[in-house]
Amino acid sequence: MNTDSLLNYISKYIDLTEEEQAILLSKIKYRKYQKGQYILQQGDVCKISCFILKGCAKSYHIDKEGQEHIINFCIEDWWASDLGSLISQDPSDFNIQCIETTEVLQFTYNDQESLVNEIPKMERLFRKMLERALVSSQKRIVRNFSLTAKERYLYFKEQNPSIDQRVPQYMIASYLGMTKEFLSKIKSQLILDQ
Amino acid sequence: MNTDSLLNYISKYIDLTEEEQAILLSKIKYRKYQKGQYILQQGDVCKISCFILKGCAKSYHIDKEGQEHIINFCIEDWWASDLGSLISQDPSDFNIQCIETTEVLQFTYNDQESLVNEIPKMERLFRKMLERALVSSQKRIVRNFSLTAKERYLYFKEQNPSIDQRVPQYMIASYLGMTKEFLSKIKSQLILDQ
DNA sequence: CGAAAATTTGACATGACTCAACTGGAGTGG
């Protein structure tokens, strides 16, 4: 299994010795999901965190009307997990489904917690990761309130050109909090604007 | 200065020895803000984290139209800070303004970082705090997409009855992403419903 | 008491949604 991209990712935050790397890798399991498979289903308790080596998944919530709301796209060098369920061990409100064939490295929650005990430095890694995730989540809330649907799409496209290309349009609409029809109208509008 | 509530708050996450508590407290400064004063202003770099002993502040962003968007209300036992600016040391996009006379305990960012070096356990505290904050931020995004304005208000009121009473209605409207006029209409509607 | 701030109310405007029909590819199988 190819662990380089995980080690490389981690090295941006903290330095691990050879032995520490070995401990880390001993707790990790490689897994390949086919397109359409679920990493997590709403109602199940989340037991693992997945580092994406290759592929793409969507994490989303289904509301009482049956409407799907995408929280995040998880691509290479990101983590797929439901943190809420992971830390509380309550049933999850989210699904995580692969929208491409996806290869991941996964830890269980227990292994992750014992990892931070064996290598306290890891605590810092997770703290730094969480800091960034929280900042971007807060900024997204502000954008959702202060921008129109069109502005939100333009911002998304600018920030995530690769995801915009890679993912079906109706999922992007869901991520941005609008209907697929409306996003389609925005796009045809944008073509006229040029 | 009264540090009990901070120590009590921390003890929910980690256990500190007497010496560790002393180190922590040595880095802390008490400060009292009058109603209307700013803890942080948009454009300034955020240098401190404030633990609220007493009072209430709002953190908010002002968009290009001059519209105010409230990210959070910070009350007793919460933290007021702009994490994004704090970790990047870039100018902040947010204001934090006291809406009551507010007493806080504050650390500088440097003291906070040296604290985690002296007391590695503190890393865990911050990790756990961030985990919870991220989970609730993500859930808020989903609610904003899947609930109507009325449902969002009812949820808010149920979860935060004390804030609902304590804070002017137009600020709650801003926090919930609707206009003050519309929230007013929702409330009169709710009275008729009974 | 008086002024400023917050809230309410109503008429009207609009951004975004719903629904339904249509288009156009990408398989799939005969």
Add this chain to the structure above:
DNA sequence: CCACTCCAGTTGAGTCATGTCAAATTTTCG
């Protein structure tokens, strides 16, 4: 290689939730 289906995307008509603006009312507080 054509016909068929399936899925994503497009388009248009009508509707609805929420916003805008402006005036009236109530509350707060010096």
